[in-house]
Amino acid sequence: MFAFILRRLAQSILVMAVVSAIAFSLFNFVGDPVNNMVGQDATREDRVRIRQELGLDDPVLTQYVRFLGNAVQGEFGLSYRIKRPVDQLILERLPATLELVLVSAVIALVLGITAGVYTGIQRNSWFSRFILSSSLVGVSLPTFIIGIALIYIFAVYLRWLPSSGRGGVVDLGWWKTSFLTIDGWRAILLPALTLSLFQTTMILRLVRAEMLEVMQSDFIKFARARGLSERAINFGHALKNTLVPVITIIGINIGGLIAFSVITETVFQWPGTGLMFIQAVDFVDVPIMSAYLCFVALVFVIVNLVVDLMYFAIDPRIRIGAQ
Amino acid sequence: MTEHTEDVSGKPPSLWARILDSDITYSFLRTPSAIIAAAITLLAVGAALLAPWIAPFNPFDPSQISLWDGKLPPAWAEGGQPQYLLGTDNQGRDMLSTILYGGRLSIIVGIAAVCLGMVLGVTLGVISGYFGGMVDAVIMRFADVQLTIPGILLAILINGIGRAALPLEFREEFAIYVVIVAIGLTDWPQFARVTRGATLVEVNKEYVQAARVIDLPGWLIMTRHILPNVMRPVLVLATIGLALAIIAEATLSFLGQGIPPTTPSLGTLIRVGNEFLFSGLWWITFFPAIALVVLVFAVNLLGDWMRDALNPKLR
Numbered sequence: 041m042f043a044f045i046l047r048r049l050a051q052s053i054l055v056m057a058v059v060s061a062i063a064f065s066l067f068n069f070v071g072d073p074v075n076n077m078v079g080q081d082a083t084r085e086d087r088v089r090i091r092q093e094l095g096l097d098d099p100v101l102t103q104y105v106r107f108l109g110n111a112v113q114g115e116f117g118l119s120y121r122i123k124r125p126v127d128q129l130i131l132e133r134l135p136a137t138l139e140l141v142l143v144s145a146v147i148a149l150v151l152g153i154t155a156g157v158y159t160g161i162q163r164n165s166w167f168s169r170f171i172l173s174s175s176l177v178g179v180s181l182p183t184f185i186i187g188i189a190l191i192y193i194f195a196v197y198l199r200w201l202p203s204s205g206r207g208g209v210v211d212l213g214w215w216k217t218s219f220l221t222i223d224g225w226r227a228i229l230l231p232a233l234t235l236s237l238f239q240t241t242m243i244l245r246l247v248r249a250e251m252l253e254v255m256q257s258d259f260i261k262f263a264r265a266r267g268l269s270e271r272a273i274n275f276g277h278a279l280k281n282t283l284v285p286v287i288t289i290i291g292i293n294i295g296g297l298i299a300f301s302v303i304t305e306t307v308f309q310w311p312g313t314g315l316m317f318i319q320a321v322d323f324v325d326v327p328i329m330s331a332y333l334c335f336v337a338l339v340f341v342i343v344n345l346v347v348d349l350m351y352f353a354i355d356p357r358i359r360i361g362a363q
Numbered sequence: 364m365t366e367h368t369e370d371v372s373g374k375p376p377s378l379w380a381r382i383l384d385s386d387i388t389y390s391f392l393r394t395p396s397a398i399i400a401a402a403i404t405l406l407a408v409g410a411a412l413l414a415p416w417i418a419p420f421n422p423f424d425p426s427q428i429s430l431w432d433g434k435l436p437p438a439w440a441e442g443g444q445p446q447y448l449l450g451t452d453n454q455g456r457d458m459l460s461t462i463l464y465g466g467r468l469s470i471i472v473g474i475a476a477v478c479l480g481m482v483l484g485v486t487l488g489v490i491s492g493y494f495g496g497m498v499d500a501v502i503m504r505f506a507d508v509q510l511t512i513p514g515i516l517l518a519i520l521i522n523g524i525g526r527a528a529l530p531l532e533f534r535e536e537f538a539i540y541v542v543i544v545a546i547g548l549t550d551w552p553q554f555a556r557v558t559r560g561a562t563l564v565e566v567n568k569e570y571v572q573a574a575r576v577i578d579l580p581g582w583l584i585m586t587r588h589i590l591p592n593v594m595r596p597v598l599v600l601a602t603i604g605l606a607l608a609i610i611a612e613a614t615l616s617f618l619g620q621g622i623p624p625t626t627p628s629l630g631t632l633i634r635v636g637n638e639f640l641f642s643g644l645w646w647i648t649f650f651p652a653i654a655l656v657v658l659v660f661a662v663n664l665l666g667d668w669m670r671d672a673l674n675p676k677l678r
Binding site for chain 1 (some may be wrong): 429441504505507508511512513515516520521523524527544606610613615617618619630633637640641643648652655656659661662
């Protein structure tokens with residue numbers, strides 16, 4: 041197990057090294073950093089002086105090492121456009137994204153597992169067929185179209201829910217939450233639903249497939265022979281044994297949720313990190329682009345690592361196999 | 364081969380006869396969803412490619428557009444005019460025509476991006492599987508690293524860098540190529556993985572050993588011997604990849620990062636229409652969105668069927 045964790049760690053470090061190298065080279069390939077910091081009328085001497093102050097004349101490797109040192113401490117410099125430290129900007133907007141991701145993960149899990157178990161057990165009922173065929177449509181629908189459709193139905197036509205923003209937020213000092221007001225909950229509903237739909241269909245299909253397979257196995261037949269209740273068989277025995285692949289997919293999907301939050305946040309003008317990233321790309325705000333890239337890669341690496349470790353906790357067979 | 368293709372003269376059957384007699388054709392003719400999907404895909408591709416000839420108007424010709432005809436609802440709705448079947452957008456362009464032209468752009472970008480990703484991925488995959496060792500390790504680690512970041516995010520990023528690297532005056536003109544490269548570059552690891560896996564199997568077979576024994580050069584073995592035998596899974600992946608590439612392009616364009624509104628793709632049309640959603644002009648968004656969804660759904664269905672039909676285990 042130790043060797044396994046070490047190998048995983050090595051790979052994670054490699055990923056971060058490559059990503060940080062790309063994030064670093066963004067500064068050099070995209071635009072001239074000096075031009076982005078001084079006005080049009082800066083003199084040549086000013087520019088040369090700033091170049092030296094920033095250490096842009098040092099060898100590339102020295103610059104990269106310095107970049108890494110700063111990045112590890114969360115230092116990515118000032119945003120070109122807003123002229124404020126990038127780490128502050130990200131931290132300010134992180135609660136919005138995390139709350140959105142959390143709510144949609146819960147929606148996806150509850151809906152996905154419930155519907156997956158149902159369609160796995162009642163495989164031939166008309167309702168199962170209906171769920172399955174609509175899930176196929178769900179996979180084909182691009183996220184932003186789902187968002188637009190929900191906005192049109194619930195915000196424009198029915199006027200039940202707001203179409204953009206976070207609604208009422210409560211400032212806890214270091215965390216602005218929309219969980220404490222009714223307005224906040226109303227605002228988070230549509231974006232969270234939009235973000236969760238694709239994940240729901242993935243989880244649904246996976247749980248269903250796993251349930252179908254497990255239901256054929258000998259230990260379920262044995263449980264039936266012992267006269268256990270349907271409930272105990274379905275949930276205590278069958279569902280439990282489908283959880284390993286489900287946890288993998290959930291782990292991968294948390295990353296997916298963060299990625300697709302870029303789209304959802306743009307559709308709903310949700311003031312999170314994803315919207316900030318898109319705006320940064322629009323204005324070629326390199327420090328934000330670079331920081332966001334590193335941040336997302338870090339989230340992914342950590343999630344993947346945690347998922348791998350959770351296998352050990354959940355499935356005793358893997359623990360034994362690895363020894 | 365079954366008995367009815369055996370020719371008395373001993374001639375090998377023609378290519379056409381072989382296609383008609385293949386397992387794929389058999390499976391295709393017995394899968395209604397595949398036939399429908401293929402029909403819709405062909406129709407969409409046909410309509411898109413023939414757009415300049417079948418579209419009632421040319422949305423890029425200013426002489427055919429008048430702002431007086433702007434924001435007209437579809438022909439069957441109140442206030443609609445018969446010559447504009449699906450209504451007009453805010454600039455007075457006929458929706459049906461812009462959708463045909465937009466779909467054309469979406470399909471072209473999708474196909475080009477998949478081709479780029481496929482060529483890149485298959486090349487690297489075959490090389491990786493054929494040579495093994497360090498080459499394999501380096502290429503596959505790169506693929507692993509790239510796969511940790513979701514495709515759409517990477518596409519946005521590459522696209523953003525590409526746009527930023529271009530001088531301002533070329534940005535619109537070259538936007539379409541930047542989008543193709545961005546999506547193509549995000550696509551390659553999947554192709555590389557599948558191709559490498561298939562190549563590893565082929566490399567150990569007798570025909571490759573034989574080719575090595577007679578001292579054929581490596582590139583010849585890779586292109587003439589291995590490549591044709593690893594193409595099956597690659598084709599399946601390409602079909603599913605096409606649906607994903609079309610979605611990716613639409614998403615980029617919707618985010619304002621893709622094809623500019625002067626020559627709109629379906630995604631750009633949806634983006635533009637979205638601004639008028641609140642004023643109740645639903646048709647400017649609705650029809651392009653439906654066109655996109657139907658197109659992607661049909662290609663997805665086709666990919667699903669191909670995956671099953673080409674998988675010997677399921678036969």
